[in-house]
Amino acid sequence: MSAVEVRDLVKSFGATRALDGANWCAEAGRVTAVLGPNGAGKSTTIECLQGLQRPDSGLAQVLGEDPWGASAEHRARVGLMLQDGGLPSMSTPPALLAHLASMYADPADPSALSARLGIDDFARTIVRRLSGGQRQRVALATALIGRPDVLFLDEPTAGMDPHTRLDVWEIVREQAAGGAAVVLATHSFEEADRVADDIVIMDRGRVRTSGPRAEVAGAKSLEDVYFSLTGRGER
Numbered sequence: 570m571s572a573v574e575v576r577d578l579v580k581s582f583g584a585t586r587a588l589d590g591a592n593w594c595a596e597a598g599r600v601t602a603v604l605g606p607n608g609a610g611k612s613t614t615i616e617c618l619q620g621l622q623r624p625d626s627g628l629a630q631v632l633g634e635d636p637w638g639a640s641a642e643h644r645a646r647v648g649l650m651l652q653d654g655g656l657p658s659m660s661t662p663p664a665l666l667a668h669l670a671s672m673y674a675d676p677a678d679p680s681a682l683s684a685r686l687g688i689d690d691f692a693r694t695i696v697r698r699l700s701g702g703q704r705q706r707v708a709l710a711t712a713l714i715g716r717p718d719v720l721f722l723d724e725p726t727a728g729m730d731p732h733t734r735l736d737v738w739e740i741v742r743e744q745a746a747g748g749a750a751v752v753l754a755t756h757s758f759e760e761a762d763r764v765a766d767d768i769v770i771m772d773r774g775r776v777r778t779s780g781p782r783a784e785v786a787g788a789k790s791l792e793d794v795y796f797s798l799t800g801r802g803e804r
């Protein structure tokens with residue numbers, strides 16, 4: 570059984586069909602990068618897999634369970650970093666991480682996470698006053714604090730400087746090496762090339778191709794495969 574399964578997933582918002590029969594899966598111990606342009610259905614898929622959206626039809630399962638209405642025990646095994654939002658605006662990062670750590674039986678060390686992600690540099694600043702890249706670091710720390718078995722990351726390095734981006738990629742690989750299934754939604758071909766074991770390319774709510782990175786790209790670059798499948802021109 571795959572850690573994450575998406576089967577014939579359909580989700581519409583009014584007249585707009587965000588997901589149109591999407592199919593893919595993610596395995597434990599591997600990083601699965603979901604690539605696609607804006608509106609491809611990446612974020613909607615992750616929201617369905619988190620129980621934040623209810624599919625119109627099809628299957629969305631995490632660790633063998635339907636995330637819609639999942640138990641607290643199930644949710645504790647899943648980490649989530651949204652593309653934007655989800656952080657209390659008036660909290661400082663250390664207070665937020667300490668509060669979240671208190672909710673888990675065996676949390677990661679908040680101090681170690683803060684040091685690793687450079688959060689100590691702005692520890693006294695409330696979330697509302699952080700830059701976009703700084704908020705991204707805090708959001709990643711909140712996703713990691715519970716030592717998740719499945720980790721969803723939606724554009725995790727958006728707004729980050731190059732040095733921090735490399736650190737985040739290293740952390741992502743470490744999570745997979747430790748046995749977690751990591752699902753990474755990204756626009757970055759470099760990010761997918763550097764960290765992913767498996768690739769899913771989505772466009773207009775459908776999966777155009779999926780599989781191990783070497784099989785998806787073959788002798789071509791991942792960028793060439795992406796543009797040929799989505800038919801959206803080169804940049």
